[in-house]
Amino acid sequence: EDGLAGWLRYAPIPDDTILQQGLESLPSVIVSLNSSRVSPVYTAAKELQAGILGVVGENLNVSYETTASEQSSSLIVGTAAAFNDNYGTQVDVSKFAPDGFLLRVKKGSVTIVGQNERGALYGAFEYLSRIARGDFAEVELLSNPDAPIRWVNHWDNLDGSIERGYAGLSIFFGNGLVLPDLTRVAQYARLLASIKINAIVPNNVNANANTLNATNIEGLGRIADVLRPWGIQLGLSLNFASPQLLGGLNTFDPLEPAVISWWSEKTAELYKRVPDLAGFLVKANSEGQPGPLTYNRTLADGANLFAKAVQPYGGIVLFRAFVYNHHADWNVWTNDRANAAVEFFNHLDGKFLDNVVVQIKYGAIDFQVREPANPLFANIPETSKAIELQITQEYLGQQSHFVYIPPLWKEILDFDFRDESKTSLVRDIVAGRRYNNSLGGYAGVVNVGTNTSWLGHHLAMSNLYAYGLLAWDPTLSAEDILDDWTRLTFGFDPDVLKTVSDISLATWPAYEDYSGNLGIQTLTDILYTHFGPNPASQDNNGWGQWTRATQTHIGMDRTVRNGTGNAGQYPHEVAAAFENIETTPDNLILWFHHVPYTHRLKSGKTVIQHFYDAHYDGAQTAQTFPVRWEALRNKIDVQRFEEVLFRLTYQAGHAIVWRDSINNFYHNLSRIDDEHGRVGNHPHRIEAERFNLKGYSLVKADPVETASNFT
């Protein structure tokens, strides 16, 4: 197996499972309440047929003839409306939210009814997931989404490259155009539909204006045609300056009539080809992208320009809150990139049109291994909000390391802002419940590529799977989701289930330990690659992921009293907790406070000793990954086994590089020794300067603290 089927392998389940409970509960025919080939109900029936054949070896016919009564031996799939028409009113539609479904399994009969076509398809995938995991039990499940927006974003460029993609080239674009062969897009859509994703944005947030030329609009139409049978809508990233770059106007001022008509005509052209376009995604005035601030207009003026353009078609606008100035015109002691989102957006609350959703990264900096929840979630109550999560492991080892991320997401989603001293969980805020917003939800940056593993690491697919499930129901447990995924992906062997679970759940803590801990952020190279250890690159540049490390102190003072004031952007109970070093959790201490290396944590360790120990512990845990995996040889098919082993072995080795780079750097900077004598003590190492290599010359390490030998 090469991974292409992901978790939708429909592998035969062990015979004893079928014999015990399976066969007698199976229906004998599939009744599809829609026969149109582009309909998700039709897709659902075909998928049920293929899935049942794969899992239990029974080839059921699909019938489009409905009978007057709900027969006991049939599997019926359709919308609630079609079901009630055909069988007399039986399903109470008032209980459904959009995209919701009912799955009823009784001995020998299965009823799958969706609020809409898409819901029926979700119900079919739910049933298939159950039987593929050997679960044939009777059930009456009404399932509704927690939030309406369950999108994925991609950062694919028209030339086929992918920004922060680690699995090959784009499945959508190449040579400036939409690819002629969209087979992989169809396969991807199938995976996404099975986890209840309802829209895809294929193109980079750093958008190319040529995405909107006539040829590409036709190509985008072909993508939408491929997605439609899977109940997935197309969304598009826009370049704010398109009226100038593509339209030839001399301005892109959002209040200029010529600009407004340019966008409304372009939008009409798009909807003509893609009548069900979901809407637009916009990155503006950030990291060099154009935006309304260029013309002294507000970000709300910019968002509303697009909101008005898509409003007649029912479209929405996801406007990103990731707005900051990356040029080093900052006062490095008072400015704080973590403050930027609230500073740019809180005075705009109430100024966005109803179909605008502000898309907010989970933390205030950028997908770090540990960040407190972005304070913006609790600052704009009148505005609809979506949370942006990253499935592609940009700062988390880029799929050369494996990190199972859902425990991190869950910590953020379960974070309580205590706004007005009331429970204010992030997941209730993005669902629109906490502040009564009409829209809200989830955007996940996925960046799959043409590699058959999709993400570059077979185990990383559990992140994509979990993302979809959590966007539907954020109360699910990260452990249960993982267990289901493993069963679907690798089968039922208890050793496989236990090993994948143990490795996966150990990855986030280990990665945090061997990269950047105590809230200091990931300590990767910050200037571009975002991979590998480079603590020296963090400070005093416009990207602003500062550690403020000196010879004696480390951490960024974000208090109101002495620091950048970031703690004060949180509602008062939380603000008070972060303001005070005693009530700030150890794992965020360096995010909020600038402390001596000798500061004692609640654990009793000093900050520097914690660094040393955590880096040793994390690297030690990573050594167990390939060893544990190796024990599964012969329990997993060869290709996936070897490919995972290769990556876990790399991770184990690179974890040691991380450990030594970080520990040496802070040892050299602080000159404080490790209590256990490990750091800086490498008896078997040959220092680079002792080599005598032809064609090389000696250069001084810069900064000197990055040298392993103090010089």
Ligand code: BDP
């Ligand atoms: C950063 C990425 C950069 C993205 C940017 C964004 O390094 O490639 O363009 O986020 O989200 O994390 O806009």
